[in-house]
Amino acid sequence: MDEDKIEKLKERIRSFRDARDWxxxxxxxxxxxxxxxxxxxxxxxxxxxxxxxxxxxxxxxRHKIEDEMADIYIYLxxxxxxxxxxxxxxxxxxxxxxxxxxxxxKAKGNAKKYTEL
Numbered sequence: 001m002d003e004d005k006i007e008k009l010k011e012r013i014r015s016f017r018d019a020r021d022w023x024x025x026x027x028x029x030x031x032x033x034x035x036x037x038x039x040x041x042x043x044x045x046x047x048x049x050x051x052x053x054x055x056x057x058x059x060x061x062r063h064k065i066e067d068e069m070a071d072i073y074i075y076l077x078x079x080x081x082x083x084x085x086x087x088x089x090x091x092x093x094x095x096x097x098x099x100x101x102x103x104x105x106k107a108k109g110n111a112k113k114y115t116e117l
Contacts, residue, residue: 010081013074031079042068
């Protein structure tokens with residue numbers, strides 16, 4: 001992952017927000033709410049669909065799924081910027097924790113939560 005690309009995107013998001021005087025509305029609580037709303041909109045793209053229908057949806061209406069994923073990503077990047085959280089470093093730390101919670105010998109091929117392994 002190119003961290004320069006992430007920083008440039010954060011700058012673009014800030015510029016977009018600030019040009020519209022929206023910073024006043026973009027507090028951590030409302031950003032977290034917005035992420036949840038956009039995640040629900042992503043889920044809506046798959047709601048009530050079987051596997052074959054999902055495959056068809058992804059092929060024929062990929063742009064809708066991309067847009068919802070992008071909305072989530074944009075809000076998440078902005079929230080991380082507001083809170084001063086380096087998402088790349090946070091993800092690396094979380095992956096290290098996950099490797100401990102889900103050791104290969106117990107978790108491989110298993111969908112159980114780590115507390116049930």
